[in-house]
Amino acid sequence: MSPTAPIRDVATLLEALPYIREFHGKTVVIKYGGAAMVDPALREEFARDVVLMKYVGINPIVVHGGGPDITAYMDRLGLPVEFVSGLRVSDADTVEIAKMVLVGKVNKDIVLRLGRHGQPAVGLCGDDGMLFRAARKAAPNGEDIGFVGSIERVDTDVLTHIAQDYIPVIASVGADRDGNSYNINADEAAGAVARALGAYKVMFLTDVRGWLRDPADQDSVINEVTADEVERQLPEIAGGMRPKLAACIEAIHGGVSSAVIVDGRVPHSLLLELFTDAGLGTMVKPAI
């Protein structure tokens, strides 16, 4: 048989070389969520993508939430599910269930899947090695929504112990000084981890094509924007894009070189973003 097809494959490999060079030895934080976490095929592709990143010398850190799974268990237990401004109203029982689902189910599913694709991972939550210290936060309208927390402090020591040989996978829950547990928005957690680690890049997987100039028009994706520009517009932004853009600002202002919002419905969107010029989604950059 003619070796033409393999040659084409190898040529492709070599086209990735400049990108591999750029990211070699760099830390990349990935907020994992949405369709890429729900669709079985996308889930496997995500795991392979992250394992490949590790093998070509990148230091990937996965941060995840898991809203749908939490809601499913709330339903099985006959508990009411309520949201205020997109934040889950969380009494102590809700937080306990959310934490069990995120840490004991979603997190370990990701850890096992990465392992099956050839790279041992270690799952963590904010409690492990005191990774996150959380503090209660109110809803934007000031309403008390219970044990919903923001991150006061990230202690990256435990990541340093683990990231050399394993892929760290972080569930976005954490406790305050008194040991109360909190739901933490996973976008916020990813931004805070990227900032604390001085990551090179942070990537947010979503179920839209990026930040849309006109939310009704899927073709109005803003390809590149400065963090300052995002900050100016933030007050007018609502919905799921808001915490992502806020986390982009947080990361960029904290020294991260680029923050991208990527369409997780597209297979291999992580690798497309890192290793090709496809230019999917929205990239937030420091002001020039």
Add this chain to the structure above:
Amino acid sequence: MSPTAPIRDVATLLEALPYIREFHGKTVVIKYGGAAMVDPALREEFARDVVLMKYVGINPIVVHGGGPDITAYMDRLGLPVEFVSGLRVSDADTVEIAKMVLVGKVNKDIVLRLGRHGQPAVGLCGDDGMLFRAARKAAPNGEDIGFVGSIERVDTDVLTHIAQDYIPVIASVGADRDGNSYNINADEAAGAVARALGAYKVMFLTDVRGWLRDPADQDSVINEVTADEVERQLPEIAGGMRPKLAACIEAIHGGVSSAVIVDGRVPHSLLLELFTDAGLGTMVKPAI
């Protein structure tokens, strides 16, 4: 004020010195369970005891199960709870719930409590860093009881990364090569971890006074016994003492210097066992 009371305290501290010397730099695996995990006061004492062990130079590793919490959630979800020879019959849904409860609730409670007492801990389960590889096992009567596993292999690398600066806390669940999760008996897990680490000692907390010559007579505790002697008697032993004694044999035959079954209802039974001559419970030793 006379310093008599503090002097007595300090004298006590010094009485522990020979024991501290003996255990300094040694690894001690602790199977945590029973009353010490349920009773709020004992829970706090347990955490303080383990933190003290870390501070005086011991390397403690905690392994835990959490049956009552699992059953409670099974009940909340209206699911049937069934045991065969003391092993929980586990379909896929049961294992998922058990894993969530152990990894996402029980484990993190322990981690947070150790942290509050001054020593950061990191929670792990068999999936993290591929710590355990499990295989399905049948009930002693040969009955299929679903996803109940035994441990085929322990990969201690992840513990080495963590145990220098943190107390590892291990939930006894694990997956097989295909990624199926299993309930694993926590006594078995503690014995296997102690053996794999070449631990100096493994301690099993129970709710009885030790291995009783006559189960009906609480005063018939066997204080010391060789592993060979236990092995001879094992076929006739039933109930919760059986997996503990089996794990003692496994550990001792694997090179661990001593395995003790300790009454966890007694406050500070860990420290009493390590740092005094009180001689609670049953100690299994290698043949002389």
Add this chain to the structure above:
Amino acid sequence: MSPTAPIRDVATLLEALPYIREFHGKTVVIKYGGAAMVDPALREEFARDVVLMKYVGINPIVVHGGGPDITAYMDRLGLPVEFVSGLRVSDADTVEIAKMVLVGKVNKDIVLRLGRHGQPAVGLCGDDGMLFRAARKAAPNGEDIGFVGSIERVDTDVLTHIAQDYIPVIASVGADRDGNSYNINADEAAGAVARALGAYKVMFLTDVRGWLRDPADQDSVINEVTADEVERQLPEIAGGMRPKLAACIEAIHGGVSSAVIVDGRVPHSLLLELFTDAGLGTMVKPAI
């Protein structure tokens, strides 16, 4: 037998936990002298106390003099013993004898005693690894008192080589650039070592209850005082308390967090000071 007594012992152990936590990994310099060095029982207790400190993660450094032993040998040799302002007038022969006694007898007695209590120690004097560089100093009244030296420079390298695995025990003698040996006040030496190492604490064992507001009244102990306050009063202080207080000032101004003058006649005064609230003696602190 009822385990009540051991339980009380273990409870005591746990009361020390917050203190152990505070001092874990910290360097504590101890000026050893007085009754604690003369009384056989106190001598043993001192050794056990220091060994315990090492085992619970503290890095103790012992600095000692040994006046009475020197005087005894001077007497045996029929040599005159003379003091000016508390400083031993030292011709070359006197210094040679003092050095032999301190380095070859007192120091090794301490080293052996620590070893017998379970912790190997290494004895040093200012000559070893060029630990001290001394310079001749005059008596306060300007009188020439011979080879009595002050410390110009401390080279802590040799301590770094030794303190990881051994307890360093330092005899307070040293030489100048030309190789002439000097008697050095051990309080001064302890203060200088604490300062050079950036120690966390320096402790001076004495035969009084602390710094007394009224030297005639043993109950007038000043419990806590700032270094600045001590400095203001220093010109009026005479006797053995003077070099101790001067060394406290030196240490505190050099960055040591606390300096305490402790009654060495009280058994376990070191541990009482470190691990209880007994509050013996005088603590000198930085100005607030």
Add this chain to the structure above:
Amino acid sequence: MSPTAPIRDVATLLEALPYIREFHGKTVVIKYGGAAMVDPALREEFARDVVLMKYVGINPIVVHGGGPDITAYMDRLGLPVEFVSGLRVSDADTVEIAKMVLVGKVNKDIVLRLGRHGQPAVGLCGDDGMLFRAARKAAPNGEDIGFVGSIERVDTDVLTHIAQDYIPVIASVGADRDGNSYNINADEAAGAVARALGAYKVMFLTDVRGWLRDPADQDSVINEVTADEVERQLPEIAGGMRPKLAACIEAIHGGVSSAVIVDGRVPHSLLLELFTDAGLGTMVKPAI
């Protein structure tokens, strides 16, 4: 624009993942020569291939000869070029010229080209760090052919110093104990280096399609063969394939897992061999 093309590219990248996994952290020795060293385009492709290997975690070591360049300089200098059984008859002047050309021209060309593709390299010959100790060898017919050497000893220390951060590029010349320089066959050198390093694989680039069952029939390539089988047939093999096959035997018997003879005229034959199933050339394996 549709991201279809990049997706195809990324999919290709992922197809390489199992191969990247296999070779990650492994040492691969490459005998570089023939068309791949002469043809300008192939030369660039070779450099990119080796740099990519380094970036995906492989430790590549390049060993090269350079016959045509040597002959060209011999011609410019008006010196006779003579071969016996494929070995260059080498008087002292010839060896001096060969060494200058290999070490000062061919080697540095490779080093510079790897650098331009993004990976600093360091050029070595057998003299550097006493990498090779050579001994004079006769032609197969026993004829004295001058300073043509075989390798008596490989000292890999210098490679260990360099290979962590650089790609080592080795010119196949070396000296004996008395400092006389020798031409060394580069196939032999590659085999000896692979053996001494305990390499995972050694690859020989040639200008034919592999080891041909029938030298006249380019389609008679033997795809896979054991080292023992090659050894049996070696006495009947002549020409340039002979030293390659002898080096394969040497490497495999010394513990190298596989030795392959690859067609260097095919672009990217290195990557095709490593990262696809294309199966070019001849693979020599240990006996099963």
Add this chain to the structure above:
Amino acid sequence: MSPTAPIRDVATLLEALPYIREFHGKTVVIKYGGAAMVDPALREEFARDVVLMKYVGINPIVVHGGGPDITAYMDRLGLPVEFVSGLRVSDADTVEIAKMVLVGKVNKDIVLRLGRHGQPAVGLCGDDGMLFRAARKAAPNGEDIGFVGSIERVDTDVLTHIAQDYIPVIASVGADRDGNSYNINADEAAGAVARALGAYKVMFLTDVRGWLRDPADQDSVINEVTADEVERQLPEIAGGMRPKLAACIEAIHGGVSSAVIVDGRVPHSLLLELFTDAGLGTMVKPAI
């Protein structure tokens, strides 16, 4: 036999002790050239001197040119040899030949000779580990003289990898960003390497007795001079002394403690300069 002669020898060894102490652990860069590189006896002495330096704890780095060897090969190839202001006019062919001679012949001769005297060495040129980045320079009169380069950047990483266990021997050629090779003046290279390494001393071997106040009078050697004084006089200096003095200024202004121009015709001039008060040649020092 009487041991008088050995005693005298040993006494001599001890006279070197203060000098050995001064240079212990220090980096000394040696520009090797002239008679010491041509005369067979001086060549051996040079190698022994450098090996001795290594054995007594100095870190020697040898930098060399090799003009006469280059000219000899140019002659053998029938190529014209042309100089402008002491710089070799270098077309691409000339540079190729110069590089082959320097890297493939002269450098390896030095490497082998050091090895024979007991200390393995590693030869490098500016291409290895991207040690030098060169840029084209014009002759002082502005005339284009081809591929004659100056050093824009020294990357000392590769020296750090090698100098711990080997003596680095550097041939003064290098390439620009585009991969074009250049002749580089070896005096300039030695000065640049000394500066980049923060060397303690740089030594230039020449064939005259030093910098002569009156070039016609061999007895007019300037023994000591400041770099500023040299800089003032530099515009009037021509010939081979000019690049040496320029390199001295470059090194001293870059922080090197002393730069000496030494008569390489005197046997052991390196050791005489380092280990005795003989005071040969000219020492350039920082301004006082």
Add this chain to the structure above:
Amino acid sequence: MSPTAPIRDVATLLEALPYIREFHGKTVVIKYGGAAMVDPALREEFARDVVLMKYVGINPIVVHGGGPDITAYMDRLGLPVEFVSGLRVSDADTVEIAKMVLVGKVNKDIVLRLGRHGQPAVGLCGDDGMLFRAARKAAPNGEDIGFVGSIERVDTDVLTHIAQDYIPVIASVGADRDGNSYNINADEAAGAVARALGAYKVMFLTDVRGWLRDPADQDSVINEVTADEVERQLPEIAGGMRPKLAACIEAIHGGVSSAVIVDGRVPHSLLLELFTDAGLGTMVKPAI
């Protein structure tokens, strides 16, 4: 001035090169005593010799006794001095004085002298870091001679901590398990240290020309002998040569490559032995 004299000096330096090469990185234990410790000029020469050894890469360990100084102090104190078979009869008081003199005077004199010659040293005795464990031994005739000990065990850990940066200087006293101190023969101590360290060479300084075939004939020195031969003759040997020869046997049988008895009255006998072919004294070698 003509540089002839320095050239001769440098030539001498180079003659030592092969010896420096042989001993580079090797441990050499030196038993220091006799005239070299008493004569002021020899004392300085000894210190310079040892410092030079350190500077040329040897790892010297000095072991010393100090009989004359002990006797002098015994006399000053009016105490009787008694010997049985060359061993000092030692009651507790005698040992205390001996220890003070050896550890506090002789040892520190050596430490200071090495420091003044440029190399910091650290003095140790058998108590430090539990270097020696001693046991009481009787005189050869079975008579009880008090606290005279032999070495049961050498713990070289403390030497490892110190010898990298300092010259260890060891006084030959030590204690038993109960803390009783003992006089230890310094020849025995040197042999035991050399054996425990796996030293390359052990050297004994004496006041005779070596082991004499005929003790009355200073010219009957045995230049070289095997340890087995010495062992055969040992029963008939008496006097100070006996413990030296016994220590040579002990060292050689324990793996030390050579043991030499050297005339310490000859200036620089250490360097003459190591760095020239002068061949002073007696060398004991393993059987061939």
